[in-house]
Amino acid sequence: MVDPDAVSLSILVFRIAIAFGIGALIGLEREQSDSAGLFAGSRTFPLFALYGALVQAFFPAMLPIALISLAIPLTVAYAGRIRVAGDIGLTTLVTALLTVVLGALATHSERGAILAVVVAGAVTVLLSAKGVIHRFADRIDERERHASMKFILVVLVVLPLVPDRELDVLFGINPRYVWLMVAFVSGLSFVAYVLGRVIGVQRGIAVTGVLGGFVSSTATAVSMAERTTEEHTLYRICAFSTIAASIVMFPRALIEVTVVNPNLLPYVVVPLGAMTGMGAVVAVVVYWRSRTETELDADTEIRNPFRLRPALFFGAVFAAVLSVSEFAHVQLGDSGIYAIAFVSGLADVDAITLTMSTLAADGTVPPEVAATGIVIGAVANTLLKAGLAWLLGTRQLGRTVTAVLGAVSVVGILFVVLV
Incomplete structure (x- = not known):
C-alpha cells in the first residue's frame, strides 16, 4: 500500500525543485544583463524562489508579510546599486519580488506550478529581449503610439460596459462577444505588425508577404500590384508576396477556429491545410525563379492595425454576417x-x-456546413486577390498570381463539391 504522506512529500519536493529551477532560469538571465549582477544574480534569484515556495508550503498566511519583509532589504540594496552604479532602473527589483511570487505559486497547486513555469518563461524572454524591445519602441512614431493607446483604452474601458447577453434590438446578437472577436482579430494582426517592425524596414520579400498576410492580405495584394506598375521587372517577386499573403490567410483562419470552436477544427483542417500546402509548394517555385531578379527587398507598408475605425468596421461586418447567416440558414437552408x-x-x-x-x-448549423462555408469564403477571397492582380498590376503579375491562386482555389472547390 502506498503511503499518502510519502506521495505528498514527493510532490512537494518536486514543486520546490520547480521553484528552484524558475529562480535559476531568471537568475542566469539577470547575471548576464548589464547591471543586474550588482544587485542580484544566479545565486540570489533561486533563493528568492525557494523563499516564496517554502513560505507558501508551510506558512501560506504569512506570504504577504514575507514579501514585505523581503521588500525592505531589497529596497536598501537597490538604493546601494543606485549609488554605486548610477542605475535607477526598477526591472531587477520588480523581477526579484515576482520571483518570490512565482516560487510561492509553484507550491500552491498543480495548476499554480504549471502557470509559474509558463510565466517564468515569458518573464525570461521579456528580460532578454531588452534591446529588441527598445529598438521597436524607437521605431514607433507618435501617431502610431496614439493609435495603439486609443484602441487599447477603448478595449479596456468599453469591454466591461458592453452587455454580456443577447439583445433583441440587435437581432439576438451578444455585443460583448462581437467586441471580443474584434480584439482577437486585431491582436493577431498586431503580433505580425510587431514582428515586422522588429525585423526592420529593409526586410526580405518573403517576410513581407507572410507578415502582410497576417495583417491584411488584401492590402498586401494591392501594394504589390501597384509596385509592378512602377517596376515591371519585379513582377515575380511581387507575385510571390501576393501569393504568400493569400496563403497565410488559411493558417490564420485555422487559428481563429481553434480559439472560437476547437470542435470544428477537424472539419476545416484538411481543406485549408491542402490549400495551404498547394499554395506553398507553387510559391516556392515562384520565389526560386524570382531570385534571378536584381532586387529582393521589395517592401510594402504595414500599418499599425490598432486603429479604431477599421476595428469598428470589422465589428459591424462581423455582427451583420453573424445575424444574416443565421437568418439565411433558417429561411434558405444550407x-x-x-x-x-x-x-x-x-x-x-x-x-x-x-x-x-x-x-x-x-x-445553429451543422459542423459540415460551417466548414464548407469557411472554405467557400476562403476561395472567394483568394479569387479576389487574383482579380486585384489583373486590375491593378501588370499582365505578367496577373497571369502568375491567377495560375497559382487558381490552383489553390480548385483544391477548395473540389472539397466543396466532393465532400
Whole structure:
C-alpha cells in the first residue's frame, strides 16, 4: 500500500525543485544583463524562489508579510546599486519580488506550478529581449503610439460596459462577444505588425508577404500590384508576396477556429491545410525563379492595425454576417449559408470564419456546413486577390498570381463539391 504522506512529500519536493529551477532560469538571465549582477544574480534569484515556495508550503498566511519583509532589504540594496552604479532602473527589483511570487505559486497547486513555469518563461524572454524591445519602441512614431493607446483604452474601458447577453434590438446578437472577436482579430494582426517592425524596414520579400498576410492580405495584394506598375521587372517577386499573403490567410483562419470552436477544427483542417500546402509548394517555385531578379527587398507598408475605425468596421461586418447567416440558414437552408459565405468572403475571411465557428458551436448549423462555408469564403477571397492582380498590376503579375491562386482555389472547390 502506498503511503499518502510519502506521495505528498514527493510532490512537494518536486514543486520546490520547480521553484528552484524558475529562480535559476531568471537568475542566469539577470547575471548576464548589464547591471543586474550588482544587485542580484544566479545565486540570489533561486533563493528568492525557494523563499516564496517554502513560505507558501508551510506558512501560506504569512506570504504577504514575507514579501514585505523581503521588500525592505531589497529596497536598501537597490538604493546601494543606485549609488554605486548610477542605475535607477526598477526591472531587477520588480523581477526579484515576482520571483518570490512565482516560487510561492509553484507550491500552491498543480495548476499554480504549471502557470509559474509558463510565466517564468515569458518573464525570461521579456528580460532578454531588452534591446529588441527598445529598438521597436524607437521605431514607433507618435501617431502610431496614439493609435495603439486609443484602441487599447477603448478595449479596456468599453469591454466591461458592453452587455454580456443577447439583445433583441440587435437581432439576438451578444455585443460583448462581437467586441471580443474584434480584439482577437486585431491582436493577431498586431503580433505580425510587431514582428515586422522588429525585423526592420529593409526586410526580405518573403517576410513581407507572410507578415502582410497576417495583417491584411488584401492590402498586401494591392501594394504589390501597384509596385509592378512602377517596376515591371519585379513582377515575380511581387507575385510571390501576393501569393504568400493569400496563403497565410488559411493558417490564420485555422487559428481563429481553434480559439472560437476547437470542435470544428477537424472539419476545416484538411481543406485549408491542402490549400495551404498547394499554395506553398507553387510559391516556392515562384520565389526560386524570382531570385534571378536584381532586387529582393521589395517592401510594402504595414500599418499599425490598432486603429479604431477599421476595428469598428470589422465589428459591424462581423455582427451583420453573424445575424444574416443565421437568418439565411433558417429561411434558405444550407444554400443560404453558402451564398452569404461567398459574398462575405470577398470582403473579409475573418468575419465569415468567426461567424461559422460561432454558429457551429451554438448548434445553429451543422459542423459540415460551417466548414464548407469557411472554405467557400476562403476561395472567394483568394479569387479576389487574383482579380486585384489583373486590375491593378501588370499582365505578367496577373497571369502568375491567377495560375497559382487558381490552383489553390480548385483544391477548395473540389472539397466543396466532393465532400
